[in-house]
Amino acid sequence: MSVSPRPPPPRSPGFLPRPGSRIPYGFAPCPSQIFEYNGSAVVAMVGKNCFAIASDRRLGVQLQTIATDFQRVFKIHDKLYIGLSGLATDAQTLYQRLVFRHKLYQLREERDMKPETFASLVSALLYEKRFGPYFCQPVIAGLGDDDVPFICTMDFIGAKELAKDFVVSGTASESLYGACESMYKPNMEPDELFETISQALSSSVDRDCLSGWGGYVLIVTPTEVREHVIKTRMD
Incomplete structure (x- = not known):
């Protein structure tokens, strides 16, 4: 009497087995x-x-909150900043590589990198690792020639998306899109820009259980950089 082989267990919708690995389904x-x-x-x-760039301050492991002062916005130079959403460990590794590449550029060119050039560097760095990618979605913001603001975002393999109003990323991106579209106005002064981006961030993270626990806002003008830590709901 022949016995038919036991079929594999059903796949969970959100999980895939790695080809050739011994990891069971669902891991x-x-x-x-x-x-x-x-x-x-x-x-x-x-x-x-x-320009303004802002992020939440929560670091979690799924629904468990680990820290409430986590940094996601990093300085490249006085007029250029990058925000990294996604996997926290990859974000810190990617930032260290970007600082290294920017310092090499400063030594070679004896000047700071323009925002457009830096965006191309980040895009090339992500695309270079496309087969084993950094699970990050960068948001780049800076002041270019004649102090014209530049913002862009990209996916985890470096496909750039340029914008002239606002860009978002992260698990709260859907609610951020809605809040920014309803609140944004062109040619805002720094004080009004701070109020707008703070309200958009706080109202958006209230609708996402994976982000929140306060916010960090940077307002960058040609003459100064202002940092703000805002309080949001802590539940």
């Missing part, structure tokens, strides 16, 4: 779940000869 997270593992919310917005 290899697909990329969409990797981006949601730590939770994040990053937004950049353009004003009149200025």
Whole structure:
């Protein structure tokens, strides 16, 4: 009497087995779940000869909160900043590589990198690792020639998306899009820009259980950089 082989267990919708591995079904997270593992919310917005970039402060492991002072917005130089949403460990590794590449550029060119050049560098760096990618979605904001603000975002393999109003990324991106579209106005002064981006961030993270616990806002003008820590709901 022949016995038919036992069929494999059904696949969980969000998990895929790695080809050739001994990992059982249900233990290899697909990329969409990797981006949601730590939770994040990053937004950049353009004003009149200025820009703002903001992020939430929560670091979590799925629904468990680990820290409430996590940094997602990093300085490249006085007029250029990058926000990194996605997997927290990859974000910190990517930032260290970007600082290294920017310092080499400064030594060779004896000047700071323009925002457009830096965006191309980040895009090339992500695309170079496309077969084993950094699970990050960068938001780049800076002041270019004649203090014209520049913002862009890209996916985890470096496909750029340029904008002249605002860009968002992270697990709260859907609610951020709605809030920014309803609140944004062109040519805002720095004070109004701070109020707008703060309200958009706080109202958006209230609708996303994977991000929140306060916000960090940077307002960058040709003459100064203002940092603000805002309070949001803590539940």
